Each structure stands twice: as C-alpha cells, then as structure tokens.
Amino acid sequence: MSHNLFPATAEQEVTDTMEEEVTVPVEQNVTEKKWWKEPKDKIISWMTAKDKLLIEMRGNLSMIAIVIATISFQNVVNPPGGVRPGQSILAEIFSDEYVLFLKLNSLCLISS
Numbered sequence: 001m002s003h004n005l006f007p008a009t010a011e012q013e014v015t016d017t018m019e020e021e022v023t024v025p026v027e028q029n030v031t032e033k034k035w036w037k038e039p040k041d042k043i044i045s046w047m048t049a050k051d052k053l054l055i056e057m058r059g060n061l062s063m064i065a066i067v068i069a070t071i072s073f074q075n076v077v078n079p080p081g082g083v084r085p086g087q088s089i090l091a092e093i094f095s096d097e098y099v100l101f102l103k104l105n106s107l108c109l110i111s112s
Contacts, residue, residue, distance in 0.1 A: 065112040072109035075101075 080101075081090035091098040 068108055068112040072105050072112065075105050076109070 079088040079090055079098075081088060081093070083089065084092075088098065090101070
C-alpha cells in the first residue's frame with residue numbers, strides 16, 4: 001500500500017482493498033411458496049376458529065344453565081298444581097310422583 005500525502009477518496013479505498021470481484025447468485029424463484037405454508041395457514045385458521053367457537057359455546061352453555069336453574073327454582077317456589085297452606089296440591093294427590101318430581105327438580109337445580 002502506498003502512502004500518499006493526500007487522503008484517499010472513497011472510490012480509491014474500495015479499489016485498493018478489493019482484490020477480486022465476488023458474485024453473489026441471485027435466487028431465481030423468490031416468489032416460490034414453501035410446501036408447508038398452506039397446511040400451516042389452514043391449521044392456524046382452524047385453531048382461531050376453534051377459539052371463537054369455544055367462546056361462543058361457553059356463552060351458550062352459560063345461558064342454558066341459567067334458564068334451567070331459573071325454571072327449577074320457580075318449580076320449587078310455585079309447584080305445579082298450586083299450593084294449599086303448608087303443602088302442595090300435587091303432593092296430596094300424587095305423592096309418589098311428587099317425590100320423583102322433587103328429586104329430578106333438585107338434580108336439575110344442582111347440576112346447573
């Protein structure tokens with residue numbers, strides 16, 4: 001390398017330091033899709049749709065549980081057939097069926 005009294009320009013520095021040219025191959029098919037891109041996109045789409053479905057299903061199940069609990073509670077407060085002082089009319093006429101009704105109604109209320 002020669003020592004000049006004047007500073008070298010940028011072009012001179014590049015030509016002095018570059019001894020050989022390097023060629024970089026350019027990719028021919030840059031827009032070529034990878035084989036895994038489409039299945040990956042389908043899986044991601046399915047998973048996001050599944051999340052939305054689960055959120056909607058949770059809301060629907062909550063609504064159904066509230067309706068079942070409301071109906072069950074209303075049947076306990078005001079039993080079918082009406083109420084005489086102290087006892088249900090249905091319990092006096094059909095005592096076995098009324099006990100089954102109370103058991104099933106209690107099961108619905110607890111499970112909701």
